[in-house]
Amino acid sequence: MAVVEAIDLHRTYRTSTGTLRRRWIDVEAVRGVSFAIDKGELFGLLGPNGAGKTTTIKMLITLLLPTSGEARVLGHDVVEDAQWVRKRIGYVFGGDRGLYERLSALDNLRYFAELYGVDPHRQRARISELLELVGLEGREKERVEGYSRGMRQRLHIARGLLHDPSVVFLDEPTIGVDPVGARELRSMIASLKAAGKTVLLTTHYMFEADALCDRIAMVTRGRIVAEGTPRDLKERVSDGVALGRVTTREPTLEDAYVALVTEQPVAVDG
């Protein structure tokens, strides 16, 4: 049974233009996205800005209601059984937001441990374990406002894992993090898979997706345009499916991405 399933998901936003003569416009952010993620799989969603990756994740984590279509996590509908789903998923997003800056890392983790139903007798031990996992032990009593982007991101991951979720959604977790920090985060993400967790990852970094993901779906303009293992996707380029010329070097995932997302042949001359 698939752990995460999206079946023909659609999401439309309503926005307006004008001041005196207001006109309403429907923007289709997600237009029929379907995929399934198996237990223990690390599945990547790749696509340009505005492709619908984050909107898709937000529907799966119960933050947004789909306009139509269905989504299930661990066999439970994300609309009908939202509370059930929330107890079993972790959500981590990239960037500076999502933390209480005036509080320490320890206070942030204590608060979210409480909200995510971590047993009060287990909270202290669980927080210590996670601080060690993300390499923040010894810094946990400092205010978050003094943390670097990489430290914040590691704290985000600790927060997302507090209740030991079996499914983890990572929305661009390495964005804006320096190369050393990003490498540490990637190793942390790989360890989630090694621990048996099912992971959905969105990223803009092709080498990251190539190194981490078992399978990838490429999304553009709200639709999935290709899906497969990183090798499958690269082979599509070298087979000339997406690229109309002989290559002089091995095509990369980035070549496949550019070809599939832009629907343009990509020159790979070395």
Place this chain on the structure above:
Amino acid sequence: MAESPRIARTLAVGFGLHLKMMTRSSFDGLLGVLWPLFFATVAFLMFRAGAGGESLVFASFGAAVMGIWSSTSTSAGSAMQRERWHGTLELLVTAPVHFAVILLPVTIAMAAMGLYSMTATLLISRFVFGVDLPFEEPFSFAVALVATVVSIGAMGFLLAVSFVRYRTAWALGNLLEYPVWLVAGFLVPLALLPGWVRPFSWVLAPTWGVDAIREAATGGGPWPEIGLALGLGAIYLAIGVAVLETVLTGARRAGTVALA
């Protein structure tokens, strides 16, 4: 862990952390010093020029509760907006606990922050303006104070529910700040207001909260007013909880939770 103790614990942890966060802003701390000074000064200059005597005691306690109300009404909206800016609102909305258990401690912490303003106002009354403040029933005064904070916090909760759905609803908090000063009888006795205003006063918990504090201070027996303040607080809470799910579903449908 059983459900009720767990909820009580989550409320307590949330209250403690939000109070801690609010006390860490030096700008808010500065406002906490300036506002009571402003409230007290306006009230005393008005009343000293008028009746003086017992009216000054009336104004002292009224100005003191104004601080609690102002702290709650203006902060309840900005707190939800702050959660949006911090990107934490989406994490709170998707937490597997009823959102009321997350929201209520925030607004009660805001009302409790008003206690600082209240203390400062009473100290200014006593030591700057020389008003001899009575404290006839210390125990019932303390209970009246807690009842006022909790009931105003519950009113802030009801306001904050709309702030979750509508991004610019914080303006509603500012809009309500001054009318409630007047209608709840903080500075003007309700008897002086037109008859049609009275029903509005009666359904406002701050009306009974400030009455309870005055009665306890002057030895008049505040228990009926305490009961009314707490009863109205419970009604606000029940209405807030009842509409919260609908409001959250609306926000999830409109996609406004994450929008700053």
